[in-house]
Amino acid sequence: xxxxxxxxGRRASEIAASVERGVGSGALQPGxxxxxxxxxxxxxxxxxxxxxAAYRTLRERGVIETAGRRGSRVRPMPATTxxxxxxxxxxxxxxxxxxxxxxxxxxxxxGEAFAAAARRNAERPVLYGEPPVDEEFARLARAAMDxxxxxxxxxxxxxxxLDGIERVLNAHLKPGDAVVVEDPGWGGLLDLVPALGxxxxxxxxxxEGPLPDALARALRAGARAVVVTDRAQNPTGAAVTAGRAAxxxxxxxxxxxxxxxxxxxxxxxxxAPLHPLAGGTDHWALVRSAAKAYGPDxxxxxxxxxxxxxxxxxxxxxxxxxxxxxxxxxxxxxxxxSGAVDGAAVARWYGERRDGLVRALAARGVAAHGxxxxxxxxxxxxxxxxVTRLLSAGWAVAPGARFRMATGPAxxxxxxxxxxxxxxxxxxxxxxxxxxxPARAYG
Numbered sequence: 489x490x491x492x493x494x495x496x497g498r499r500a501s502e503i504a505a506s507v508e509r510g511v512g513s514g515a516l517q518p519g520x521x522x523x524x525x526x527x528x529x530x531x532x533x534x535x536x537x538x539x540x541a542a543y544r545t546l547r548e549r550g551v552i553e554t555a556g557r558r559g560s561r562v563r564p565m566p567a568t569t570x571x572x573x574x575x576x577x578x579x580x581x582x583x584x585x586x587x588x589x590x591x592x593x594x595x596x597x598x599g600e601a602f603a604a605a606a607r608r609n610a611e612r613p614v615l616y617g618e619p620p621v622d623e624e625f626a627r628l629a630r631a632a633m634d635x636x637x638x639x640x641x642x643x644x645x646x647x648x649x650l651d652g653i654e655r656v657l658n659a660h661l662k663p664g665d666a667v668v669v670e671d672p673g674w675g676g677l678l679d680l681v682p683a684l685g686x687x688x689x690x691x692x693x694x695x696e697g698p699l700p701d702a703l704a705r706a707l708r709a710g711a712r713a714v715v716v717t718d719r720a721q722n723p724t725g726a727a728v729t730a731g732r733a734a735x736x737x738x739x740x741x742x743x744x745x746x747x748x749x750x751x752x753x754x755x756x757x758x759x760a761p762l763h764p765l766a767g768g769t770d771h772w773a774l775v776r777s778a779a780k781a782y783g784p785d786x787x788x789x790x791x792x793x794x795x796x797x798x799x800x801x802x803x804x805x806x807x808x809x810x811x812x813x814x815x816x817x818x819x820x821x822x823x824x825x826s827g828a829v830d831g832a833a834v835a836r837w838y839g840e841r842r843d844g845l846v847r848a849l850a851a852r853g854v855a856a857h858g859x860x861x862x863x864x865x866x867x868x869x870x871x872x873x874x875v876t877r878l879l880s881a882g883w884a885v886a887p888g889a890r891f892r893m894a895t896g897p898a899x900x901x902x903x904x905x906x907x908x909x910x911x912x913x914x915x916x917x918x919x920x921x922x923x924x925x926p927a928r929a930y931g
Contacts, residue, residue, distance in 0.1 A: 495523070496610035498534055503542035504549075510550055511562055522560045540779065548663030551683025553645040555563060563682060576875055578671050578884035582724070583587040583905075585914070586886035588722065589640045590757070593744045594837060596828035596918065598819065600931035605818035614638040620664055620802065620811035621645050624821045629776070629790035636762040638774055641792035641862040644802050645812040649751050650676050652775035652791040652801075653715060654684065659800035660747045660771060661686060668706045668714040670698055672891040673896065674722045674751075679717060686713075690893040693721065695859045697728035707739065718762055719752030719862025720780075722892045723900040725842065727754065727860040733763035746798075756781030759835040773795050778820055780862075788816050838862045841903035841911065848915035854922050868922045871897030877921035883914060 493515040495505035506603055509515035522528070525543060529536040546552040554560045579582035627644040634640075644653035657667065663685030669677060671690030681688045689711045691702045698716060707714075716736070721728045728736070740746060743820045752762060755776045766772040773793030778786045791801065805811070823829065842858045849856045849866065858864035865888075868874040873888050879897070888898035899918075906914070 493526060494863060495532070495816050497532065497542070497754050500538050500541035500545060501674065503528075503532070503534075503539060504545040504551075507542070507546055508551055510798075516562050518562050520562045522562070524559060529809065538557050548685040548688075550685055550687070554686070563903060576879060576884045576887065577880075578722050581880050582762055582879060582884050583910075584884045585901045585903070585906065586884050588863065588886065588900075588902050589784065589904055590780050594829075594834050596823060598783065598786075598823075601819040601822035601826075601828070602815070603798060604822045605815045607687040609816055611817060614814040616810075620805065621818040622814050622821065625817040628824050629822060630792070633774070633776075633790075633792060636764065638762070638764050638792060639766050639772075642798050643792060644791040644798055644805070645817060646775065646789045646791050646801075646805075647787040647809075649753070649775050649777040649810055650680060651787075652773070652777075652789050653677065653749055653751065654680055655801045655804065656747070656749050656773045656775075656791075656793065656797060657681075657684060657686065657713060658905050659797055659804065665713065666706070666709070668698075668703060668711045669893075670715070670717060670721065671893045672888065672895045673737075673893075674717065674753075675890040678893065680884065680890070688893065690895075692895065693726050695724070695726050695857055696732040696733075697721070697726050698736065700732070700765060703736065704739045704742075706765065707743045711746070715749045715751065716765060718752045718754070718764065718774075720863075722753060722811075722861070723863050723886070724865040724886075725858035725861045725863050727758065727760040728763050728765070730761075730763050732879075733765055736765050737768050740765060744769050746771075750774040752776045753780070754861050756829060756831050757834050757838060757862065759832060759839075760860045766793075769795070773797050773801075778823075781834065782823055786820065788812060788820050836872060838903060840908065841906050844903065844908060844911045845903060845906075845915060848911050849918060852915055852919035854915075854919050854920070862903055864903065865898055866901065866918060866922065867898045869897070871899065874899055874918075874921040878917055880899075881917040881921065883917050 493510045496506045525539040526536050531540045535687050540572055553563050621643055629643050664687045666687040667681050668694045669688045687707045691698050691706055705845050715858050744767050748766060757780050766774060771794050773791060774788050775791045777789040842864055845864050846856045856864050856866045871888050877884050886900040
């Protein structure tokens with residue numbers, strides 16, 4: 489069952505550590521079946537309760553999963569394996585359309601904004617004990633959310649969306665709880681959930697967001713939290729429509745104890761309206777990052793939510809970093825106030841390339857998804873083969889394995905850096921790579 493690897497230990501912590509060493513070294517592979525608890529207890533000469541405690545610890549850490557009588561297995565994507573490592577490095581002469589970065593020419597210059605923030609800091613330095621959120625930052629962030637129909641709530645500031653999501657999940661959940669995640673979905677989140685000792689419950693998405701029936705099944709099965717991307721979903725570009733939002737709110741209203749976390753990933757780069765889901769559950773949060781519209785190095789996100797969630801998030805933050813730099817907050821205030829980013833123009837720029845690529849692929853008989861944002865998701869018959877053939881054709885794309893759990897093979901293309909003249913050649917290459925390679929017989 490385990491090949492040459494021997495699980496060792498007399499105490500639960502030692503047995504769990506032995507399994508983790510095997511997973512970390514690669515001696516225990518994803519999907520590998522572990523011995524039944526009584527069998528392992530007999531071989532180690534310990535009480536079965538000791539092995540049960542070790543397996544419980546491993547489940548809580550996201551290392552293994554248990555499926556009743558089918559036994560316990562190493563997770564298909566253990567927390568020790570980052571999805572970010574599933575990338576294709578573009579060699580010289582190959583165009584990289586897989587990294588997911590915004591188009592640099594659309595990002596605003598930051599010099600004057602930071603200079604203004606520095607001048608304000610010189611006049612009134614930020615010292616210990618002050619409120620963690622800049623007053624003007626909170627006012628502008630809240631006004632923008634009000635305009636988009638986000639329910640009332642205080643503003644907190646986190647170091648990007650993933651930091652905010654992590655803090656909200658930690659504020660309410662315990663190891664072993666199930667969290668609904670989109671499939672395909674953001675690789676960073678799919679890594680984060682098991683790293684927190686939580687269990688991802690994948691729910692499929694279409695161009696309008698998560699499928700309501702699948703979400704309902706996951707909640708009936710006991711999922712305690714849901715993470716939804718409202719716009720420009722990574723990797724598919726899905727955006728929750730008004731109709732889909734109404735359906736999802738009805739599902740959530742039947743499970744009011746569910747924690748709802750919304751990531752407005754498309755804020756500032758898409759024209760599609762926001763249709764927030766918050767309001768039907770006791771606890772909720774919505775986070776907006778500045779990364780895509782203003783630059784990935786601006787590690788600032790505005791977070792709002794219900795009073796209990798905000799109290800817990802901000803209380804725990806005080807015990808760690810304390811606050812997100814007021815210099816960063818004030819620089820973003822300057823960018824917002826000066827209209828440094830023309831969101832409509834940015835949305836059109838991405839839309840011309842994204843929609844153009846989807847149309848070019850459709851003309852070649854290749855179905856693709858990308859209704860908003862900067863990414864296009866392309867299902868393929870053979871993911872590894874498609875990535876390899878595209879690399880040979882001069883294009884480095886992102887393997888779909890970085891973003892999917894139960895969803896079929898695909899590749900992701902980011903349109904940043906593409907000119908309109910690139911779309912037809914890229915579509916030709918994708919169409920040629922998407923077909924399964926012809927079978928060969930070897931004598």
